[in-house]
Amino acid sequence: SQTIHQWPATLVQPVGSPLSLECTVEGTSNPNLYWYRQAAGRGLQLLFYSVGIGQISSEVPQNLSASRPQDRQFILSSKKLLLSDSGFYLCAWSHTQERAFFGQGTRLTVV
Amino acid sequence: GQQLNQSPQSMFIQEGEDVSMNCTSSSIFNTWLWYKQDPGEGPVLLIALYKAGELTSNGRLTAQFGITRKDSFLNISASIPSDVGIYFCAGFHGGATNKLIFGTGTLLAVQP
Numbered sequence: 192s193q194t195i196h197q198w199p200a201t202l203v204q205p206v207g208s209p210l211s212l213e214c215t216v217e218g219t220s221n222p223n224l225y226w227y228r229q230a231a232g233r234g235l236q237l238l239f240y241s242v243g244i245g246q247i248s249s250e251v252p253q254n255l256s257a258s259r260p261q262d263r264q265f266i267l268s269s270k271k272l273l274l275s276d277s278g279f280y281l282c283a284w285s286h287t288q289e290r291a292f293f294g295q296g297t298r299l300t301v302v
Numbered sequence: 303g304q305q306l307n308q309s310p311q312s313m314f315i316q317e318g319e320d321v322s323m324n325c326t327s328s329s330i331f332n333t334w335l336w337y338k339q340d341p342g343e344g345p346v347l348l349i350a351l352y353k354a355g356e357l358t359s360n361g362r363l364t365a366q367f368g369i370t371r372k373d374s375f376l377n378i379s380a381s382i383p384s385d386v387g388i389y390f391c392a393g394f395h396g397g398a399t400n401k402l403i404f405g406t407g408t409l410l411a412v413q414p
Binding site for chain 1: 305308332333335337342343344345346347350352390392394400401402403404405406407409
């Protein structure tokens with residue numbers, strides 16, 4: 192069966208520090224991968240999605256970037272965090288037009 | 303970023319009542335998905351719909367893919383306290399087939 196792992200679960204980082212969040216999928220190949228951000232009590236905002244290694248579509252221009260160095264690995268990064276980068280970050284995978292499954296999320300607090 | 307219009311924004315009901323929420327879009331979607339999210343957790347998939355007009359049930363939950371492909375609804379019958387959470391619709395956009403867009407969410411509170 193397929194599983195998706197996301198870490199760390201929580202992270203407190205100072206303003207101006209770098210960020211790296213990792214997401215990996217097991218049990219499937221060539222998944223579509225997604226990064227979302229969720230502000231408290233709000234909906235899920237699509238940040239990036241990827242249909243293959245090295246292929247990244249950016250939805251919202253901002254302080255973040257994404258990379259897909261391997262088929263089942265998706266990384267969310269920032270060179271210098273801002274206070275406004277705080278939020279709940281969620282990774283998801285799917286096959287095209289089919290059901291999508293989420294990781295447990297990373298709670299990021301920028302202080 | 304793009305989001306689907308979901309209503310109502312919140313619902314406060316008594317245990318045993320039925321609940322209905324819906325999602326609309328100005329453009330066509332090829333797949334509709336319904337999720338439930340508990341606090342501090344990732345969304346969990348409840349129902350997936352793939353064809354216009356499709357009606358699918360999962361226990362006390364029933365969802366339909368609108369005929370126009372621009373809307374979907376979710377019904378919960380005989381609500382119980384553990385139904386509390388935020389419910390999201392989501393869809394794969396017809397034009398950009400790999401883009402998964404989410405609704406704004408419906409917060410459900412159930413009073414025992």
